[in-house]
Amino acid sequence: NAGVTQTPKFRILKIGQSMTLQCTQDMNHNYMYWYRQDPGMGLKLIYYSVGAGITDKGEVPNGYNVSRSTTEDFPLRLELAAPSQTSVYFCASSYSRAEPEAFFGQGTRLTVV
Amino acid sequence: DQQVKQNSPSLSVQEGRISILNCDYTNSMFDYFLWYKKYPAEGPTFLISISSIKDKNEDGRFTVFLNKSAKHLSLHIVPSQPGDSAVYFCAASALGDMRFGAGTRLTVKP
Numbered sequence: 333n334a335g336v337t338q339t340p341k342f343r344i345l346k347i348g349q350s351m352t353l354q355c356t357q358d359m360n361h362n363y364m365y366w367y368r369q370d371p372g373m374g375l376k377l378i379y380y381s382v383g384a385g386i387t388d389k390g391e392v393p394n395g396y397n398v399s400r401s402t403t404e405d406f407p408l409r410l411e412l413a414a415p416s417q418t419s420v421y422f423c424a425s426s427y428s429r430a431e432p433e434a435f436f437g438q439g440t441r442l443t444v445v
Numbered sequence: 446d447q448q449v450k451q452n453s454p455s456l457s458v459q460e461g462r463i464s465i466l467n468c469d470y471t472n473s474m475f476d477y478f479l480w481y482k483k484y485p486a487e488g489p490t491f492l493i494s495i496s497s498i499k500d501k502n503e504d505g506r507f508t509v510f511l512n513k514s515a516k517h518l519s520l521h522i523v524p525s526q527p528g529d530s531a532v533y534f535c536a537a538s539a540l541g542d543m544r545f546g547a548g549t550r551l552t553v554k555p
Contacts, residue, residue, distance in 0.1 A: 336488075363541045374451075374534060374547035375489070382541040390542065422488050432477045432538040436488030 334358055338423050338437035345413040345444045353408040353440050355423030363426045364406040365434065366390075366398065368419040375422065381406055382429075413444045448472045449537050451546035459554055464522040466549050468535035471516065475537035478511060480520045483532045483548070492533075493520070525553045 339354045357364065362383050367375040377390030381400040395417060397409040406425075410417060420441050424434040450469045458464045470478075476497045481489035495502040495509045495518070502509050508521045522529055532548045 365543060367545070375545040377542065377544060380541055380543070388542070391544070424488070426543075429476075429538075429540060432541075432543060433479060433491045433494055434481075434489075434536075434543065435491070438488050439486075 336423055336425055336435050336437040338421075338440050340440060341438065342441050343443070345410075345442065347413060347415065347444060349413050350409070350411050351413070351442075353410070353421055353423070353442075355406045355408065355437060356404050357406075357425040357435070358404065359425060359427070359435065360403065361425035361427050361435075362403070363428065363432070363434075364400065365424040365426075366396070366406070366408045367422045367424065368392065368417075369422065369439075370419050378408065378421075410442075415444050418442060418444045446471075448475075449535060449544045449546040451535055451549050453549050454547070455550045455552070457552045457554060458525050460527055461524045464520075464525045464529065464551055464553065466520040466522075466533050466535070466551065468518045468520075468546055469516055470518075470537050472537065472539065472544075473516075474539040477538040478509070478518050479536045479538065479543075480507075480509060481534045481536060481545075483534060489534060522551075525551075527553045527555050529553050 365380045366378040379398040381387045424436045426434040479494040480492040483489040535546045
């Protein structure tokens with residue numbers, strides 16, 4: 333039982349490049365989330381999903397896209413990377429609205445230069 | 446808009462004493478409130494939660510109190526231990542939309 337797995341752990345991107353951050357969970361959780369944490373700051377919600385085929389914007393969705401084709405996977409796509417997207421990205425999952433306790437991945441440290 | 450606020454960036458307490466971490470929220474639609482603990486270079490780990498229909502939830506040394514009228518929750522740790530030193534985030538959830546505060550760094554001194 334791996335929990336929430338994020339790949340890659342580290343990545344350096346050049347301005348204007350694109351990439352996909354992968355997230356998969358094996359707990360059969362319905363809800364999945366993407367957050368970013370800037371240095372010394374809290375977690376900002378980028379996108380979330382309450383089930384396969386359903387996604388919603390969070391606080392800071394601009395510059396990102398997501399998809400949820402399966403229960404297990406929730407990839408985050410960065411198009412045209414910008415220095416402002418330099419951050420640590422966390423994926424998380426939880427079972428349901430009534431059990432919102434989220435389990436987090438280890439994070440992806442992304443630097444855009 | 447910052448819907449969940451933790452106004453104290455840091456807190457230092459002596460081992461064995463009580464630690465009280467505070468959190469305020471603005472959105473009345475939140476129906477679950479949670480506390481997470483985070484160490485450097487790791488993802489947050491869930492600590493304790495409370496639903497909006499309760500005013501207190503206890504789990505060992507950790508107790509969360511919810512005051513809905515004041516839109517305020519707090520986490521009490523008694524007794525505090527050096528291993529509790531970490532950053533604590535409060536979070537609030539509504540229909541899957543879970544927002545976090547900025548965090549409070551707790552230091553427990555031996």
